[in-house]
Amino acid sequence: MAYSEKVMDHFANPRNVGEMSDADGIGEVGNSKCGDIMKMYIKVRDNIITDVSFKTFGCGAAIATSSMATELVKGKPIDEALKLTNKAVMEALDGLPPVKVHCSVLAEQAIKAALSDYYIKQGIDPETIVGKATECDES
16 A cells, blocks of 8 residues: 555644644544544634644544645635545545545545534534535445
């Protein structure tokens, strides 16, 4: 199983790692089949994600996809962050082995879970904006 240089870089030198004590939204997702757990923290000001961080328990690909997902949404408007897809995360990392695609799905779901939590804290039903939370499959 070969990983791209970008995957290896984000695994060895992950960006935006750590808990955020004053987060405006926190999302945690996991995959019981592989054991990966991702927790994303976001800070929002004027509908812009001004800061984002993560804590991930999992394989190298899970750490790399978490790191890349934070880089892709940091400084972006919420509307743009909501469009983040697992495919975009994979493309930004120059691909993932097929058996590790689920890690990029978790990264997408973790960002969306944090945004859902943000909306709930604002007194807004997140389902109409973020969509319904889904379980991640192994594939």
